[in-house]
Amino acid sequence: MTQTNQVVDQKVLKVEVKAVKVEQMSDDAEETKPSKKKARRSVKVDYSGEAPAGWEEVYANIEEMRAGRTAPVDTMGCERAHDPAAPPAVRRFQCLVSLMLSSQTRDEVNYAAMLRLRDHGLTVDSLLATSEEELGELIKPVGFWRSKAKYLLEAARVLREDWGSDIPDTLEGLVGLKGVGPKMAHICMAVAWGKPVGIGVDTHVHRISGRLGWTAGCKDPEDTRRALEAWLPRDRWAEINWLLVGFGQETCLPVGPRCGDCLNRQLCPAGRAWAPSPRKGASPRKGASPRKGLPSPKKEAGASKGGSSSNTSI
Numbered sequence: 001m002t003q004t005n006q007v008v009d010q011k012v013l014k015v016e017v018k019a020v021k022v023e024q025m026s027d028d029a030e031e032t033k034p035s036k037k038k039a040r041r042s043v044k045v046d047y048s049g050e051a052p053a054g055w056e057e058v059y060a061n062i063e064e065m066r067a068g069r070t071a072p073v074d075t076m077g078c079e080r081a082h083d084p085a086a087p088p089a090v091r092r093f094q095c096l097v098s099l100m101l102s103s104q105t106r107d108e109v110n111y112a113a114m115l116r117l118r119d120h121g122l123t124v125d126s127l128l129a130t131s132e133e134e135l136g137e138l139i140k141p142v143g144f145w146r147s148k149a150k151y152l153l154e155a156a157r158v159l160r161e162d163w164g165s166d167i168p169d170t171l172e173g174l175v176g177l178k179g180v181g182p183k184m185a186h187i188c189m190a191v192a193w194g195k196p197v198g199i200g201v202d203t204h205v206h207r208i209s210g211r212l213g214w215t216a217g218c219k220d221p222e223d224t225r226r227a228l229e230a231w232l233p234r235d236r237w238a239e240i241n242w243l244l245v246g247f248g249q250e251t252c253l254p255v256g257p258r259c260g261d262c263l264n265r266q267l268c269p270a271g272r273a274w275a276p277s278p279r280k281g282a283s284p285r286k287g288a289s290p291r292k293g294l295p296s297p298k299k300e301a302g303a304s305k306g307g308s309s310s311n312t313s314i
């Protein structure tokens with residue numbers, strides 16, 4: 001890791017920890033919440049940059065399973081939520097808004113809120129002309145809608161005053177906005193600006209990378225991001241979030257992954273330990289998951305609500 005990247009990581013974590021103190025509302029906040037179990041971690045995280053054996057075949061299989069573009073993220077992700085006829089700066093702002101709404105919220109709910117906002121008028125100025133109460137009514141029932149209404153208005157004010165009503169074009173600028181964490185900032189850089197400077201890791205990417213053995217020992221999405229960035233070729237950084245989010249929505253589910261339908265069943269450590277449930281036919285064998293060092297299905301239960309992104313820039 002270069003010195004510059006280390007500085008950015010430190011700043012990102014500093015801003016994010018500050019956001020956690022303000023309010024523990026977003027999945028990014030959850031992702032960087034200090035773990036009480038940190039001292040008990042038993043698996044060493046590998047940041048060496050050595051790619052896991054056979055990852056390309058596994059990755060290609062996921063691409064094949066995602067070829068139909070049938071997951072919610074494919075039609076309702078942040079790159080689909082903006083008004084394509086709007087000017088570029090407005091499209092970028094709408095992408096950021098979609099990401100800010102997406103934490104702890106299903107894609108369907110998030111997309112419906114974005115359509116209501118677009119009908120209302122979704123520019124920096126139109127948001128600032130909207131009361132917090134009205135904005136809350138427009139975006140609910142997205143998760144934490146009260147806090148998000150507050151954060152959106154504050155972000156809009158900062159964008160108008162400091163960024164000419166556009167969004168920041170740097171990671172540091174984006175995470176400097178309240179309610180925006182590293183995951184959102186990385187996705188926003190890739191989708192809104194077409195500049196992937198890191199990997200957007202949400203609960204889907206964190207969970208699936210762990211199950212595949214790509215990021216053993218990573219306790220949270222920030223760990224996973226650093227571990228993945230150490231070996232995944234840069235030309236995959238923009239797409240991997242979108243790829244794994246959709247895979248996690250359809251096949252590698254947080255609870256009861258459909259390993260029987262997965263092309264990676266024999267290549268994936270969790271898949272090799274999987275066996276059909278006698279009753280449900282698609283649940284992991286008792287005791288097979290969670291494996292040591294991997295996120296447990298119980299902890300992952302909220303992951304199905306995770307946000308989304310794609311490799312398509314706007």
Ligand code: SF4
Binds near residue numbers: 253259260265266
């Ligand atoms: S085999 Fe199962 S756990 Fe592994 S990637 Fe496929 S669905 Fe996920």
